[in-house]
Amino acid sequence: MEFKTFVFYLFAAILVFAALRVITARNPVHAALHLVLAFFTAGGIWLLLQAEFLAIVLVMTYVGAVMVLFLFVVMMLDINLDRLREGFWGYLPVGALIGILLVVEMAIVLGGRYFGLDAMPTPAAAAEGYSNTRELGMVLYTEYVYPFELASLVLLVAMVAAVTLTLRKRKGVKYIDPADQVAVKRDGRVELVSMPAEKE
Amino acid sequence: MNFVVPDFYPAAAEIFVAVMALVIMLASTFARRVGRTLAYVLAQFTLIGAAFITIFVTMSDQVVYTFSDMFVGDLLGNFLKLLIYFAVAIALLYGRGYLADRNMDRPEYHLLAVLMTLGMMVMVTANHLLTLYIGLEMMSLSLYAMVAFDRDSARSTEAGMKYFVLGALASGLLLYGMSMIYGATGALDFGSIHEALYYQSANKTVLLFGLVFLMAGIAFKLGVVPFHMWVPDVYQGAPTAVTLLIATAPKLAAFAMAMRLLVFGLFELAEQWQAMLMFLAVLSIILGNLAAIAQSNIKRMLAYSGISHMGFMLLGLLSGVVDGDRHYAFGAYSSAMFYAVSYVIMSLASFGMVILLSRAGFEAENIDDFKGLNKRSPWFAAMMMIVMFSMAGIPFFIGFFAKLAVLQSVVAAGYIWLAVLAVIMSVIGAYYYLRVVKVMYFDEPVDSAPIHAPADVRVMLSVNGLSIAVLGLMPNALMSLCVFALLASLV
Numbered sequence: 001m002e003f004k005t006f007v008f009y010l011f012a013a014i015l016v017f018a019a020l021r022v023i024t025a026r027n028p029v030h031a032a033l034h035l036v037l038a039f040f041t042a043g044g045i046w047l048l049l050q051a052e053f054l055a056i057v058l059v060m061t062y063v064g065a066v067m068v069l070f071l072f073v074v075m076m077l078d079i080n081l082d083r084l085r086e087g088f089w090g091y092l093p094v095g096a097l098i099g100i101l102l103v104v105e106m107a108i109v110l111g112g113r114y115f116g117l118d119a120m121p122t123p124a125a126a127a128e129g130y131s132n133t134r135e136l137g138m139v140l141y142t143e144y145v146y147p148f149e150l151a152s153l154v155l156l157v158a159m160v161a162a163v164t165l166t167l168r169k170r171k172g173v174k175y176i177d178p179a180d181q182v183a184v185k186r187d188g189r190v191e192l193v194s195m196p197a198e199k200e
Numbered sequence: 201m202n203f204v205v206p207d208f209y210p211a212a213a214e215i216f217v218a219v220m221a222l223v224i225m226l227a228s229t230f231a232r233r234v235g236r237t238l239a240y241v242l243a244q245f246t247l248i249g250a251a252f253i254t255i256f257v258t259m260s261d262q263v264v265y266t267f268s269d270m271f272v273g274d275l276l277g278n279f280l281k282l283l284i285y286f287a288v289a290i291a292l293l294y295g296r297g298y299l300a301d302r303n304m305d306r307p308e309y310h311l312l313a314v315l316m317t318l319g320m321m322v323m324v325t326a327n328h329l330l331t332l333y334i335g336l337e338m339m340s341l342s343l344y345a346m347v348a349f350d351r352d353s354a355r356s357t358e359a360g361m362k363y364f365v366l367g368a369l370a371s372g373l374l375l376y377g378m379s380m381i382y383g384a385t386g387a388l389d390f391g392s393i394h395e396a397l398y399y400q401s402a403n404k405t406v407l408l409f410g411l412v413f414l415m416a417g418i419a420f421k422l423g424v425v426p427f428h429m430w431v432p433d434v435y436q437g438a439p440t441a442v443t444l445l446i447a448t449a450p451k452l453a454a455f456a457m458a459m460r461l462l463v464f465g466l467f468e469l470a471e472q473w474q475a476m477l478m479f480l481a482v483l484s485i486i487l488g489n490l491a492a493i494a495q496s497n498i499k500r501m502l503a504y505s506g507i508s509h510m511g512f513m514l515l516g517l518l519s520g521v522v523d524g525d526r527h528y529a530f531g532a533y534s535s536a537m538f539y540a541v542s543y544v545i546m547s548l549a550s551f552g553m554v555i556l557l558s559r560a561g562f563e564a565e566n567i568d569d570f571k572g573l574n575k576r577s578p579w580f581a582a583m584m585m586i587v588m589f590s591m592a593g594i595p596f597f598i599g600f601f602a603k604l605a606v607l608q609s610v611v612a613a614g615y616i617w618l619a620v621l622a623v624i625m626s627v628i629g630a631y632y633y634l635r636v637v638k639v640m641y642f643d644e645p646v647d648s649a650p651i652h653a654p655a656d657v658r659v660m661l662s663v664n665g666l667s668i669a670v671l672g673l674m675p676n677a678l679m680s681l682c683v684f685a686l687l688a689s690l691v
Contacts, residue, residue: 106409109406109409115383142203144270146206146331147331150334153218153221156221156225157342157345160225161312161344161345163308164308165345165349
């Protein structure tokens with residue numbers, strides 16, 4: 001076995017194991033950590049395919065940013081595991097049946113017959129000094145400018161939606177607006193009242 | 201590398217709407233006091249402006265491609281875009297008072313509605329799997345947020361959550377199908393996919409495998425059986441103004457998505473996807489009509505009726521190619537388009553009526569709330585009667601001609617049994633539409649509060665109701681528009 005093939009099978013095995021643990025782990029923190037592992041090994045497989053930019057982005061954004069946030073959220077929330085697992089055995093037969101059917105059907109189509117090396121020959125190795133990142137950079141703002149700009153608007157939608165669904169102005173909290181505090185004048189704080197002197 | 205700056209001209213309307221969305225966001229942030237009114241006025245201005253641009257700048261019977269063939273400007277796209285502007289504008293108009301009564305008319309609502317419109321425009325003009333998907337996500341994400349907009353209501357947030365989870369699953373299936381199509385053809389734009397299929401250079405088994413997943417995604421967005429589970433819950437749980445938005449313009453966008461993917465991209469597989477569509481259509485027509493009978497909530501009833509209407513619409517799409525003969529295709533697809541357009545007009549009016557009867561602190565959700573409407577407002581009772589008759593397919597309203605057109609194309613394609621089944625089911629379906637008419641005219645009102653609605657809503661709702669009757673008297677105008685749009689776009 002070639003070394004590259006060995007690495008591929010190693011990564012693939014870790015990936016499948018990690019993905020399984022994500023859905024079977026009892027502790028949500030463990031599940032999130034296994035997801036990190038799954039992303040990391042998927043990045044490794046992409047590196048083997050010479051898609052180094054995608055691999056780096058996957059590790060940086062998903063592992064570095066998204067999953068860390070995810071872990072925080074999971075740790076902060078008090079998740080009742082028993083309630084989550086309610087009805088699991090009831091749904092299992094139907095779910096398992098559909099799952100197995102899907103896997104069998106996919107195995108028939110995605111097996112070696114249509115996606116084996118005979119059907120899909122190995123692509124020619126990239127030339128010396130070929131850079132995936134550079135090629136992506138060349139097309140991102142030129143050929144793909146339309147979907148790229150639209151994707152930024154999709155992010156805007158996500159932001160607006162998140163803010164509008166969660167931002168609340170609470171009433172009755174003892175919060176002082178710094179702007180008001182700075183803008184305060186003497187007249188607003190001290191009131192001088194002139195009173196006639198009183199005799200004792 | 202040679203790169204030519206793309207022609208921005210055909211996408212003028214999309215660019216205008218995108219810029220206006222940003223303007224609405226900034227304007228309503230800085231003008232806090234009038235932000236609510238300002239956002240609404242600007243949203244309506246955006247839709248009207250986009251309609252002007254579409255009519256006077258980009259409308260032509262030529263097909264133009266730009267942005268490296270990712271964008272297509274054709275008559276079908278322009279025509280559907282115009283209808284989408286009108287549907288969204290009318291939906292915002294009807295919904296405004298409803299939202300204001302419930303303190304939900306925050307500027308974000310109108311901002312999201314404009315971004316949703318942009319998403320639909322992108323879908324309608326997509327010539328590339330990537331742009332189609334991005335447009336779909338933009339539309340769906342805005343809708344998820346709007347469904348959950350009443351964030352203090354458990355039902356609204358639950359509906360939003362359900363819609364989001366199921367929608368994300370459907371998007372995943374769609375993407376998986378797209379990746380298979382790409383794997384088999386090596387192309388992402390519909391022209392090249394069509395070419396690869398035409399010269400049979402692609403592996404058919406893999407293509408069919410991808411097609412199944414694509415179909416699941418399309419079926420979910422159209423809301424047809426067996427991917428319909430979200431429809432009743434979301435329609436019922438969402439604020440009625442949002443239900444109105446979901447039930448109208450997105451159906452046109454989903455129709456456009458089906459047309460672009462199936463007819464423009466995978467036409468060579470027509471025999472296969474027609475069989476799948478037949479399965480979806482038969483189940484939807486049966487389940488939609490039977491389940492609607494049992495409903496007492498009018499939003500839920502209209503949701504099931506929407507499922508059966510979408511099934512009817514699919515009848516048109518599935519009768520294009522018969523035994524390899526493509527002569528029926530134009531007639532069949534234009535009947536499906538005609539059906540989608542008339543459903544949107546009827547759906548606007550029906551949910552508009554539900555909003556009209558609601559007021560601050562009261563939701564007119566049940567069919568019982570329509571009891572004795574004739575005594576409270578004979579005019580609007582008549583409008584509702586027109587809508588219900590039209591939806592049931594009673595002659596000389598637009599709904600009748602829509603049903604007639606799709607049934608004609610089904611019969612022309614030789615599926616007599618399918619036409620008979622559809623007619624039987626729509627007769628069964630007439631029961632629940634007529635029940636609404638019966639409670640309006642023959643029952644005593646439970647609720648005697650007078651109907652008060654702003655003048656613009658009354659006028660628009662009357663125009664909307666009357667247009668169903670008027671278009672029913674001369675359906676040929678709309679029908680020939682549909683045929684013409686398709687003839688100019690399908691090369």
